[in-house]
Amino acid sequence: MPEMIFDIRWPDDATEACYSPSLVVREHLAVGVAYPLPEFVARCRTALGIASERVEAKYGFPCSRAMAQLARLEARATSFAGTPDPVVHVLAFRE
Template sequence: MPVMHFTVRWPDNQELCCYSPSLVIRDYLAPGTSYPLPDFMARTREALHIASDRVRAKYGFACSAAMDQLAHIEATAERFHAWPAARVEVLAFDDHP
């Protein structure tokens, strides 16, 4: 199963390299695009759940790494909950091993 890494920039300008066990993230996020925080979170949640489900369909178990990544993203996003104009920018995709 192809792995995808994607780099995002949070509202405080910190960058985070994230993991997806599937290329499905490309259907939900686009490099060079800045998303309002709630939209980014909804897109990321859906994409990582689909990615985990694809692993389950292929191997018989969910992808714990995808769920761990989502938990990390959720925890980071919580810091910006009170920022009404918070946006997350998708900087790049890297689908090379």
């Protein structure tokens, strides 16, 4: 199963390399796009959920690493509560 890293920039200009066990992220995010934070989290929730399901279909168990990545994204997103109109920029996809 092809893994990928997607690089993002948070509203505070911090960058992060994020993991996906599948290329499905390409169907839900686009490089160069700035997503409103709630939309970004929702898209990641969908993409990483699908990626984990694909791992489960192939190997018989969900991808704990994808779910851990989602948990980190969701936790980090909460730190921007109260920030007016926070956006997350998708910087790159790496395979």
